[in-house]
Amino acid sequence: MQEKRLLRMGINPKAFNDFKKDIELLMLPDKEKKKIIIQTLRRMKDITKDKTSNQMTPTGLRWKPRKHGNYKMLRSIAKKLSVEGDNKKGRLYFKLNKTARIAAEHQYGLDNHFNVSDFKDRRANSEPCTSRQAKKLKDLGYRIPVGRTKTGRTKWKNATIKEIKSKLTIDQAGVIIRKMMNTGKGRGLKSWIIPTTKRPFLDERQTINAEIMRNIVLEVIGKE
Known part of the structure; x- marks a missing residue:
């Protein structure tokens, strides 16, 4: 006799815990939400500083070396990133347009x-x-x-x-x-x-940055 396949519906423990965390996040005061956004951006900046210090792309590949000399490239570009945010949104940006232009040239390999x-x-x-x-x-x-x-x-x-x-x-x-x-x-x-050699340093992958924020959220909620 053929065994009948049963349709099972429900919420597994992991999905339920994620749902609980989402509810807890919605219940947080605006001050804590802003804290989460600012801390996320600061951690993204720290990761960027680490990558530029090691002359690597966000995915861990080595930058193309200089044609002449061996001193480090873009040594201070990540340090010049500024953090700005509130309880709804945030951004990493450069205060000087010149610095932003240079950063974009290297991030995307734009010709001058x-x-x-x-x-x-x-x-x-x-x-x-x-x-x-x-x-x-x-x-x-x-x-x-x-x-x-x-x-x-x-x-x-x-x-x-x-x-x-x-x-x-x-x-x-x-x-x-x-x-x-x-x-x-x-x-x-x-x-x-x-031409400018493409040397990306800022991680623009949404999934990676979302995971950074998720970890910050868990840290903040865990302290509540």
Whole structure:
């Protein structure tokens, strides 16, 4: 005789416990809900700092190394993340647009499109290039104009660190360094595209971030 298959319906213990936790979460005061969101974002930031320190993607893969040198990349990018939230939502963000742009370039591997006009009239509103940038440019053979010959041609000479710092902003020096490292030429350019190697550092996987929040919720509810 064939055994009859019975249809069983109900809620298993795990589903019931999850349901209880959801109810407890809904009953929490707004102050505790905000605490959960802020702590979740801070933990996400800590994980991001750990990944950038180890030069790894959120999934644990090593970043592509530099073409030149072996010092760490994006060393302080995660530290510059700010946390903001209330009892309903929250976000990780960069306060400076420039930092946010640089972060996006590396997170998604976005190309940089430049024209000479992009740097006109910016010197008064930009900081001078760093000593490190100036030394790098000097090592690469960066030259500056020093007048003209009798035939009207521009005369050039190797620039000193002091001259480079007095003439270039941080942005300008960064662009020229990248171009000189790729082609060996840093002057006479009208427009160019500089590719950025994709080096993701912020984990955007919803399932992973939801699990982080779930653990925070359990910690908060467990203390109630």
